[in-house]
Amino acid sequence: MLGYFGPEGTFTHQALLALRPGESAQPYLSVPGVLEAVRHGQITAGLVPIENSVEGGVSATLDYLAGHSRLQIIDEVLLEVAFGLYVRPGTAIEAVRTVLTHPHAAAQVRGWLAEHLPDASVTEQGSTADAARRVADPESGFDAAICAAVAGELYGLEPLATQIADNRGAVTRFILVSRPVRPAPISGHDKTSLVIHLRADQPGGLIEALQQFAARGINLCRVESRPEKTKIGHYSFSIDAQGHVFERRMQAALAALHRTSRRLVFLGSYPSADGQTVKQTAGSRDEEFAASDRWLAGVLNPSRVRGA
Secondary structure (H helix, E strand, O other): OEEEEOOOOOHHHHHHHHHOOOOOEEEEOOHHHHHHHHHOOOOOEEEEEEEEOOOEEOHHHHHHHHHOOOOEEEEEEEEEOOOEEEEOOOOOHHHOOEEEEOHHHHHHOHHHHHHHOOOOEEEEOOOHHHHHHHHOOOOOOOOEEEEOHHHHHHOOOEEEEEOOOOOOOOEEEEEEEEOOOOOOOOOOOEEEEEEEEOOOOOOOHHHHHHHHHHOOOOOEEEEEEEEOOOOOOOEEEEEEEEOOOOOHHHHHHHHHHHHHOOEEEEEEEEEOOOOOOOOOOOOOOHHHHHHHHHHHHHHHOHHHHHHO
């Protein structure tokens, strides 16, 4: 049984249907709810949003993963997100005074709202699908929902406007999270995710951590700071790196980070949804690590090498 950030009709639900078609799945009303269900073994894996091309990281997902090491990302999917303004049948745009949607959706349509509904009150809570569900109830106090077409249709709403996002072609990245498992074999277009908690707040601390990747020819595709929620100025760093934990260069980088950081959370190695081939620079390939191992063995035990 899988889980997802629901209810039925959310973009997360659409993404899950694309990633795991035909599998039974249970909706949860919050991102922490999905991840808690995974952590306690109530579901085998759960899909949650982690990043949007317009708004950046999804705080609820990043913060939960930073604090819980007993979870692992096993897959990801990208979904183009399109928003519309949906109302109960017969509602004119002039009658829309209250709008309900998810905070990320609201952020992506602010320009459209300012132009077309400048006097409307916008409430940001729940999910886009839940907004559609509530708007379908005439007693809810809300006139319109900003949601996906599937959610509007699901709850019997009709569109007053479609494609209302300020930035067309926005994409959201979703991750499938399970309890720790052995990572899938190297695919050649892999991504490794982790969270670094620095040992101390000192000049160059983050640079020292990032140099562990640079020195081994590992490209980073996302670096994001998140407050540790202890005291002001204390941050952890959520990172996506191109490559797989089964590669020697990645193992060397992670081992170095484990030695030099206060806490290192490994969040998994998995195929990247964009299919981008991971490039390896000279000196970072596994066969070159093996050659250096043989050379070092010769330095440490010359007689054994001569007799071989």
